[in-house]
Amino acid sequence: MSAECMTQPGKGQQQGDFYRPPLRLYIKVKGGALKAMSSTGGVWVLVEHRDEKLEDGSLELVGHGREVAGKTGQELSAVIFGEIPGELVTQLARHGASRVLCIRHPAAPERSVEIDTQLLAAAIEQHSPDMVLSLESITGADIARRLAARLGTGLVTACDRLDVGEDNLLAAVKPIYGSKASATIICPTSRPQMATVNPDAIDLKTPDTTASAEVVVLPVDIDLEDPGTKAVDLLRGDPRLVALVEAEIVVAGGIGLGSRENWKLVEELADAIGGSVAATRRAVDDEWITSDRQVGLTGKTVRPKLYIACGISGAIQHTMGMKDAKAIIAINTDREAPIFKMADVGVIGDVLKVLPVLTAKLREALKDKPGPGADAVFEALSNP
């Protein structure tokens, strides 16, 4: 696979006293499989569901995929493995799916990303969709990479937006160089065109309550290859250690916590509200927490519904990784701290005093709500 790049001026952005030069990259991906060019069309969106609920971000992606499909004059199909409850079909239809394709193997093999990839690859070879989209979630990202390699086509990962460019090609837009620039990437020579989209990058569209979708079973009768791995058990993780990129609530601490002993205040708040714990680089450098929890330029990029910044100044290298949080609460003793410029709620105070009170109040308010979620926390905060 090769790439052609050219730079083009975009709109510059002012960030504090630091001017971010405008830069956008246009990249053309050349896939290897010209044989896969023929396509009978259609946009497929891979959808995961568990416990009768769609994975977060699925309806947003279906709605966005619907816009892309509409611009190219194609239909949008949501693709699932196995069975799907009727209620979820209704939700998918209302957000833009004309069809729900249920991929089934006659032997109903045990689910795994390896098996799902084989089944999806076979379904794609049989039905030749023009585009295949999925979330950049743990499972979606895993399947997409395996699938693109298996089909010999291009894949643009972790996009923030999808559009349609020249010749009705999918134009996938993703942040690059720590979000200092964005790249628009097309895949003109192989099919299907593939992209994964960051959960929470796209807003939910207003549902069309009159829409309905046809459910179509796609039997895939292939000899399955031995996946080489076997799922033994599913263990629910500690919410504080949930993968940061998927967390709905992030409680982050900085050097303002003062010491490793005080770090437990961040963990206690996260525990009380079902949040995931994160940190600035300075907290990581002082070994209060491991580097996989660092947010920022050289750490993770997160987009939670709620980000609580405790004793964090708001240095640009940190905020680059959390600026897209839907709501930010900052606690800092310094009223001039840059983090307050981006916070929705600012608490000017000592984290060592504020955190124990906040944790106790929220623990009490949420005691009957296990794994409460951001909406319950907002409600508890608005009823002091």
Ligand SMILES: Cc1cc2nc3c(=O)[nH]c(=O)nc-3n(C[C@H](O)[C@H](O)[C@H](O)COP(=O)(O)OP(=O)(O)OC[C@H]3O[C@@H](n4cnc5c(N)ncnc54)[C@H](O)[C@@H]3O)c2cc1C
């Ligand atoms: C190339 C490069 C890459 C980097 N990558 C990253 C990155 O990925 N992520 C990252 O986070 N940083 C990164 N950094 C470091 C970054 O520049 C900052 O140094 C770091 O984010 C600051 O961390 P901090 O907010 O914990 O500390 P500080 O900037 O020192 O801020 C501490 C804050 O705590 C407040 N405070 C102090 N005591 C209290 C108290 N008792 N109660 C409440 N508030 C209090 C202070 O007022 C202050 O605002 C990078 C730097 C470079 C050069």
